Amino acid sequence: MKNRAETSGIEQKSAPPAGGQGFVRLEGVSKRFGDVVALHEATLDVRRGEILTLLGPSGGGKTTLLNLVAGFLLPDSGAIHIAGQPVTEVPPYRREIGVLFQNYALFPHMSVAANVAYGLRMRRLPRPEIARKVAETLALVRLVGLENRTPRQLSGGQQQRVALARALAISPKVLLLDEPFSALDKNLRGSMQLELKEIQRKLGVTTIFVTHDQSEALSLSDRIVVLSEGRIRQVGTPGEIYRRPTERFVASFVGDVNVLRARLEEVDGEAAQIAIGAAKLAVPAGTLRGCAPGAPVELFIRPEQLRLAETGDETACEGVVSAHSYQGGHVDLHLASEAAVSGRILMRWPGTEAIARWPVGTRIAVACAGTEAVAFPASPS
Amino acid sequence: MRKPRVSTWGGVAGAVVVAAILAFVLLPGFVVMIAAFNARAILSFPPESWSWRWFAKALAYDDFRAGFRNGLIVTGWASTIALLVGAAFAFVLDRYAFPLKRTIEGVLLAPLVIPHFTIGLGFLILAAELGATRGFAVVVACHVVLVLPFVLRSVYISLRSLDQRLELAAASLGAPPGRVLTTVTIPLLAPGLVSGWLFAAILSFNEFTASLFVTAQRTQTLPVAMYNYVREYADPSMAALSVMYIVATAIILIIANLFLGLGKVLNVEESR
Amino acid sequence: MPRRPFLRAFVSPAALCAIAFVAAMAAVLQFSVRAYIPGSLDPGGFTLVNFAALLKPLYGRVFLDTVWICFITAVCTLVIGYPVAYALVRAKGAFLKSAMLIVVVTPLFLGEVVRTYSWIVVLGNNGFVNTVLLKLGMIERPLQLMFTSFGVVLALVHVTLPVMVIMLAAALSHIDPDYERAAESLGAGPIRAFLSVTLPLSTPGIVAGVTTAFAWTFSAFATPQLIGGGQVNMVSNLVYQLGFASFNFPFAASLSVVGLVLAFGMIALLRAGLRPLEAVGPQ
Secondary structure, X not given: OHHHHHHHHHHHHHOOOHHHOOOEEXXXXXXXXXXXXXXXXXXXXXXXXXXXXXXXXXXXXXXXXHHHHHOOXXXXXXXXXXXXXXXXXXXXXXXXXXXXXXXXXXXXOOOHHHHHHXXXXXXXXXXXXXXXXHHHHHHHOOOOOOOOOOHHXXXXXXXXXXXXXXXXXXXXXXEEEEOOOOOOOHHHHHHHHXXXXXXXXXXXXXXXXXXXXHHHHHHHOOEEEXXXXXXXXXEEOHHHHHHOOOOHHHHHHOOOOEEEEXXXXXXXXXXXXXXXXXXXXXXXXXXXXXOOOOOEEEEEEOHHHEEEOOOOOOOOEEEEEEEEEEOOOXXXXXXXXXXXXXXXXXXXXXXXXXXXXXXXXXXXXXXXOOOOEEEEEOOOO | OOOOOOOHHHHHHHHHHHHHHHHHHHHHHHXXXXXXXXXXXXXXXXXXXXXXXXXXXXXXXXXXXHHHHHHHHHHHHHHHHHHHHHHHHHHHHHHOOOOOHHHHHHHHHHHHOOOHHHHHXXXXXXXXXXXXXXXXXXXXXXXXXXXXXXXXXXXXXXXXXXXXXXXXXXXXXXXXXXXXXHHHHHHHHHHHHXXXXXXXXXXXXXXXHHHHHHOOHHHOOHHHHHHHHHHHOOOOHHHHHHHHHHHHHHHHHHHHHHHXXXXXXXXXXXXX | OOOOOOHHHHHHHHHHHHHHHHHHHHHHHHHHOEOOOOOOOOOOOEOXXXXXXXXXXXXXXXXXXXXXXXXXXHHHHHHHHXXXXXXXXXXXXXXXXXXXXXXHHHHHHXXXXXXXXXXXXXXXXXXXXXXXXXXXXXXOOOOOOOOOHHHHHHHHHHHHHHHHHHHHHHHHHOOOHHHHHHHHHOOOOHHHHHHHHHHHHOHHHHHHHHHHHXXXXXXXXXXXXXXXXXXXXXXXXHHHHHHHOOOOHHHHHHHHHHHHHHHHHHXXXXXXXXXXXXXXXXX
């Protein structure tokens, strides 16, 4: 017991993950609650030292996955490894994990210092060692001087720091964060996100982070796992997820997107030619397997990838301005258009000139500004 | 399904302990049930032959019949009065500040901790002092005081979980206070009111110690009649009556659980 | 001044009930300092003779027994009530939960007489326990379970268990299960997690449960009367005897007053005794 605790701090740097696989590894992990499949055959490698975000709508399976890694739930099938060790059957208290709970779960009957010391006490570290580590961790989260307060005497942001300190004090192999910022107001959320990222980089602790907030996921993660209906939809860097979604769900869940009716011209190796109006566009062919040339497809394109067609441009489609919405730094232009599946197109304009230039009712020709788009076979409906 | 892990043995041991305790809770009821169907007058286990005759005898016993009737009278009045008084007071307790608020609340909750024999004795002496006869009025007054804390608590809990913005919405739509009360507040409180009344009724019908002091031969309620019977006779009529009691109470509680959610009423549901 | 519709109409009936109750308690207090006139139901002049009579060792014994029985009952009820409350709150499955709740709560609504009678059937010389043990050949003569403090305490634990479970469950249900998970993620096994987190957080429920169990046991009458059968006497039995056997209502009243003071004193002591527990509990 004692030995394990003393070595746990350096273990992270010394023990290489088995066979070069992920530091945290899930193999075909499934979990059902009664008739509901919460997680289906999830296979996932979390690299050492990265922040991996589990993103998805509520009920998508992200919290289930987190609870399985933490050991709060047992999988119905599949295996979980942490640092090369199988932990599928290991209870949470022997997994060496740090968990930051959504509502922090700070023990209300203990002081800040006692909360942070809790995990160290469970590891039976000698008193001076505990005191040293508590002070160290509280300094890390910039909470020096609040040791003797109780959680209820702290602000939301301070409570979160204590919770983070408590999770980090035990030098966990993996840090698990369950929607940690959802209880904070918007300004505080931004600064806490930055701070968390800094601390994570400094310690290099492998981190799994659950959120339903896509902008949080895009800004904070090294890689993102998109989950819905208990299945992993896509794993990739924020850029890949945003620019090259491989599934219709991912494309529409992450970021704003326009869905336009288009046609497949031809497939040439990894690239597919798409015709939309007079415009032609090359998109990845992977999402269009089984589609014959000439087949109708749906083009998923981000608002910032659209622009006003100028003379000489090939017009992709047309629309009538139906509303402006001023967003501070830019203006969102809403167009009514037959070309869009939803009947509406969203465009972005820097500054405010768009409001005066294209009043409601103006007819606008739209062109594609870039090549970052994906296409999927047209949905049957 | 994968086998549960390490804490399994703890879990099994815990389940066994809890099951044993629940068995302890159920044991007397189970034993009484056997005794009630025992054909012989002397208790013996297991009975040599079975019969319904103690049920017939219990149902025909005059004191039990009178006790049942009196009990219904007392319970009907006491629980209804307690509901009206308690619900109204819970309402003002939740909403307003007024003089002596905490004092009145404290006094009304005190019967929870003051022994029933003291309360019974008090109402007996009070009635004698006032020159009142030992009629139903004294019994009902005593029962109202005894069950009021439960009504207060039950209604107060539902009031706390009532979204007051709904009342503001009704008021903004033009409902005067009386109409807000009858069209929004009371309908939304209905589960709390019904459960408060039900608990009051069950507790009043079963109240024994204080009733022993305040009832006379003419107003004797069923528990008092049963107590007197147990002191005098040892035949299983009482067991038969107990079985009817247990079955009736369990049925009422199961129905209450279906419609009201006992867990919520008793405030023992998990908060998340 | 905010408008407060219904205030007067809603407070008055409650105030009336409060006054009636206070009057009844005042009547007891008043009778306790009146003289007893043998053969008459009306009390005599003011006197302290009733309280002086209470100093007899006979009554001291009854007070001591009562407090002891209440204390043992409260502790036993806590010990067996806690696992049930915990299981009730943490049970998975609505059916299991409801079933446990009904089993636990039903006895609460049966009243003291029915429950005490059931225990007579269980504990009597021809009762369930003795007949079964005799038949199994484990004993040769019936065990004396009736008319013993053991029997009384057993039945009283059964009587107070539901209210204890309800109070503990109410406290436990308001503890976020994430606290226990947090403790486990930090390396505490289930038992340590329970002892260091859940148990201290449930102290308000323990204090409420123990004091209520104490008060209810103090108030019990039918159980000590029927199962104690005169061998085990509690304050309640004495009050009833004095009132309805000797018609000495002044003395019964003074006994009630002292009993009440004693009960409140004990409850205050219990709370003080449990304060160290509360210190580790939530503030």
